């Protein structure tokens with residue numbers, strides 16, 4: 239079953255599994271500052287099973303908008319107005335139902351850069367196919383073979399931080415990821431963008447064979463197809479300014495239609511190039527001709543399209559419901575996250591080296607600060623306060639930073655996979671968060687072992703050392719929670735990356751080191767209670783300055799105006815960690831809605 243050419247289907251079986259996508263009078267507009275902007279203006283059409291339908295048009299004509307609407311990715315709200323009917327085999331479908339018979343390949347290849355091609359496919363197979371492990375692996379092999387990805391199956395996807403496969407291979411991996419579940423319908427947004435002509439041809443050829451030999455419905459938008467690709471289209475939809483100017487078969491039909499309204503394609507020209515040249519809206523002449531195109535469509539083609547819509551297939555939709563358990567999903571996500579951690583230089587190797595360098599560096603700077611038995615001066619106390627505060631901030635930042643760098647890219651993958659119903663938010667959050675907790679706690683632990691005796695911190699008993707490590711680990715964990723929170727609170731990944739580190743400033747100001755806790759103005763003093771540094775610092779100060787045989791003559795705890803003992807502070811630290819983690823979860827749950 240590796241090559242789609244070899245698959246023979248009887249007409250009856252083919253009909254039973256087929257899906258015709260029909261849309262009627264689609265009106266789509268968005269509210270802008272200057273008023274309502276109408277993007278799609280009463281579109282009706284049909285995409286038939288066993289065919290590939292290409293949607294072409296001038297830039298900004300509304301091709302992607304139409305595709306998104308057909309994929310149930312657009313919702314009407316106060317800023318978006320969407321009217322019309324979208325039907326699969328003459329039945330309306332929800333976004334949940336869409337994922338049970340169709341797949342969507344986005345224009346950008348949203349894949350995890352630290353996974354190999356095969357691992358990506360295997361992950362999709364594990365969560366999308368309800369079969370034995372052997373059958374899932376066979377399906378993966380089959381898709382790899384059909385997409386000619388065998389040679390690079392064990393290569394990392396790659397990206398900003400890791401070298402990986404080529405653009406064409408990435409695109410084929412994205413397609414394979416969706417083909418794994420053998421969807422009855424596949425939608426692709428500009429699958430050939432940025433690819434060389436041969437790769438572009440091979441992708442459309444693959445889609446053509448998938449449609450014809452398996453009786454699937456393939457719909458995609460495309461820019462500037464070569465003549466070889468153009469000749470493969472079964473059905474073409476041409477759009478200008480949110481309206482169709484052509485809908486029907488390719489080949490001579492489309493040439494004849496345009497010739498009949500006065501636009502003859504020159505001999506030996508690629509029809510796609512010619513049509514693009516008369517459609518693009520940069521030229522005044524083209525804009526003046528729009529009315530001719532629209533009338534030509536309304537007078538000559540609209541009735542025929544309506545007839546096709548009326549005759550569309552209305553059999554049962556071949557739904558594929560794959561509901562894996564939440565525990566299985568957590569397991570799969572956790573396993574994937576472990577791989578990501580191991581392979582990502584930013585998340586593991588760099589952090590390990592950073593933890594050691596930071597601890598050694600601070601250890602040298604604050605080398606052996608005199609303790610209570612060495613007649614410490616006020617300067618020594620100040621130095622010790624400084625390192626304790628700097629320490630909690632560093633542990634927090636060491637955890638927050640990689641999260642901010644990596645999470646924006648990962649959240650795009652999350653949005654895509656959650657949209658495709660591979661898993662739901664809760665398993666994703668817990669599967670990933672639990673694994674991420676390990677480095678956030680382990681690296682502070684390693685740093686503590688180095689710095690503790692270099693600085694000469696309180697080693698009155700083992701409990702003191704243990705407590706210092708505990709607080710350092712929680713500082714790292716809180717950094718992780720706030721990294722997740724920032725990554726999911728903002729609808730734009732760029733904003734999340736830019737704004738989250740800015741939280742550091744108020745946290746530092748209210749951390750109890752730069753200003754006494756009781757000196758804040760009453761209108762803002764509440765902020766200190768949600769500031770993790772305050773409790774972490776307080777816990778370390780109490781831990782450091784209390785000795786079994788007395789303590790510092792200066793009584794630094796009183797000087798710093800800190801009023802909780804170390805275990806009370808620890809309770810608040812745990813409370814704040816849970817608080818920020820819960821918020822991160824809530825924001826992640828609503829991210830999809832907000833991004834849309």
Ligand SMILES: Nc1ncnc2c1ncn2[C@@H]1O[C@H](COP(=O)(O)OP(=O)(O)OP(=O)(O)O)[C@@H](O)[C@H]1O
Pocket residue numbers: 268275277295296297298299300301302303304
């Ligand atoms: N959510 C939105 N808010 C405001 N304008 C939008 C929104 N979605 C789409 N548009 C506008 O609608 C028009 C159609 O956009 P769309 O992305 O569908 O076009 P397209 O045909 O796919 O263009 P291209 O080929 O350049 O990708 C564009 O002018 C775009 O700016």
